[in-house]
Amino acid sequence: MMQGLRIDLIAAARPNFMKVAPLFHALRGQAWCRVRLVHTGQHYDKNMSEAFFRDLRLPPPDLHLGVGSGSHAEQTANVMLAYERACVADRPDLIVVVGDVNSTLACGLVGSKLHVTVAHLEAGLRSRDRGMPEEINRLVTDTVADILWTPSPDGDENLAAEGVAADKITRVGNIMIDSYELMRDAIEASGERDKLGLQAREYGVVTLHRPANVDEPEPLAALVRQLKTVATHLPLVFPVHPRTRKNLEAFGLWSELAHALGLTLVEPLGYVDFMNLVCGARVAITDSGGVQEETTYLGIPCLTLRSTTERPITVTEGSNRLVATDALARTVEDILAGRWQHGRKPALWDGHAASRVVADIRRRLLGESGKAAVAEPAVRRAAGNA
Numbered sequence: 040m041m042q043g044l045r046i047d048l049i050a051a052a053r054p055n056f057m058k059v060a061p062l063f064h065a066l067r068g069q070a071w072c073r074v075r076l077v078h079t080g081q082h083y084d085k086n087m088s089e090a091f092f093r094d095l096r097l098p099p100p101d102l103h104l105g106v107g108s109g110s111h112a113e114q115t116a117n118v119m120l121a122y123e124r125a126c127v128a129d130r131p132d133l134i135v136v137v138g139d140v141n142s143t144l145a146c147g148l149v150g151s152k153l154h155v156t157v158a159h160l161e162a163g164l165r166s167r168d169r170g171m172p173e174e175i176n177r178l179v180t181d182t183v184a185d186i187l188w189t190p191s192p193d194g195d196e197n198l199a200a201e202g203v204a205a206d207k208i209t210r211v212g213n214i215m216i217d218s219y220e221l222m223r224d225a226i227e228a229s230g231e232r233d234k235l236g237l238q239a240r241e242y243g244v245v246t247l248h249r250p251a252n253v254d255e256p257e258p259l260a261a262l263v264r265q266l267k268t269v270a271t272h273l274p275l276v277f278p279v280h281p282r283t284r285k286n287l288e289a290f291g292l293w294s295e296l297a298h299a300l301g302l303t304l305v306e307p308l309g310y311v312d313f314m315n316l317v318c319g320a321r322v323a324i325t326d327s328g329g330v331q332e333e334t335t336y337l338g339i340p341c342l343t344l345r346s347t348t349e350r351p352i353t354v355t356e357g358s359n360r361l362v363a364t365d366a367l368a369r370t371v372e373d374i375l376a377g378r379w380q381h382g383r384k385p386a387l388w389d390g391h392a393a394s395r396v397v398a399d400i401r402r403r404l405l406g407e408s409g410k411a412a413v414a415e416p417a418v419r420r421a422a423g424n425a
């Protein structure tokens with residue numbers, strides 16, 4: 040019989056995998072816990088899911104709920120139904136949910152109603168735009184979570200302002216950065232830039248998938264026009280998210296973009312190849328949450344095509360700027376002319392967030408007083424990367 044604290048780690052969609060992997064590697068093989076890796080199946084294409092398990096050296100999930108796509112209610116409800124059954128059959132002591140996707144909210148709610156301790160990794164972020172599904176997911180998840188692990192001081196402040204008790208909150212830093220550091224050697228060794236014929240600092244990388252940008256014809260057409268203009272000055276490579284591809288095709292914009300001079304459209308990339316592109320980029324043009332953080336860590340200019348961000352520290356301390364679609368091409372000109380803030384790495388974005396999470400679990404659930412063991416080599420060894 041398995042002994043120890045039973046921990047469920049919930050993974051669901053692309054941005055979850057690089058948040059779950061460092062924690063999985065830090066917990067794996069620890070005698071005091073048993074980890075069950077749960078994949079809800081929210082993302083399921085090979086290059087939206089399996090590629091990340093491979094790149095981040097995760098084993099196949101212990102449990103795959105296979106929920107797939109659907110409306111918000113369908114997807115959230117299907118995760119809840121499947122995960123509740125799984126919890127009743129094999130009850131965990133702690134459920135760790137990450138990020139802000141529908142599965143985060145769904146599994147957090149299930150755990151809370153079953154009186155299982157729920158921890159939210161990446162707690163406290165707020166865009167204050169309730170038109171975004173992620174903001175609703177963040178608010179609800181943080182309301183039901185018993186433990187809130189924040190990446191930055193704004194997270195602590197937001198939670199305090201909402202009345203969350205201070206003793207539920209631990210600032211652990213940004214776990215995305217752990218994945219980058221864990222995979223740094225592989226990222227540097229990836230030949231993706233060369234494969235695409237790109238020279239370091241002489242191209243931009245693009246990602247887009249927010250409904251506000253890609254779900255309606257006019258905003259998407261306006262983005263296509265701006266990207267075509269930018270690409271006449273700076274080659275752009277654009278790994279296209281499935282939601283975006285579907286809409287580009289449906290709105291008759293795909294062919295125009297695919298044939299634009301200087302623009303290369305590719306399938307969504309695995310983590311290692313994608314980060315190889317980001318590391319060498321002159322600029323990232325994005326609406327992704329994760330890319331705002333990765334570029335801040337790497338000091339690469341980032342233009343975020345949104346009017347708000349739940350990650351304000353990437354603007355105040357990092358290399359990110361929010362930009363309206365119609366200002367995109369001229370803002371890229373600023374960057375090419377060298378007019379840009381260099382930024383700095385925020386505190387605790389250091390590759391050691393997972394060890395701080397582990398220390399916090401031990402303190403809270405096992406009653407230990409231990410400090411975080413800051414041991415990057417051990418984490419790297421766990422990933423088979425040493």
Ligand code: UD1
Binds near residue numbers: 140282
């Ligand atoms: C989801 C998250 C979003 C996150 C993004 C990361 C929610 C509400 N949204 O958005 O916060 O930033 O993931 O990428 O949880 N599809 C495929 N193959 C897949 C996955 C999706 O073809 O493997 C297509 C389907 O047509 C699907 C659509 O993409 O309907 C949207 O997928 P969904 O998971 O609902 O939302 P995302 O836009 O991916």
Ligand code: UDP
Binds near residue numbers: 278310328
């Ligand atoms: N990413 C990737 N391949 C791609 C696009 C993104 O590996 O083609 C990675 C990248 O590390 C990024 C992360 O996926 O930070 C987050 O994904 P996404 O932008 O889909 O979600 P968000 O962070 O906006 O929720």
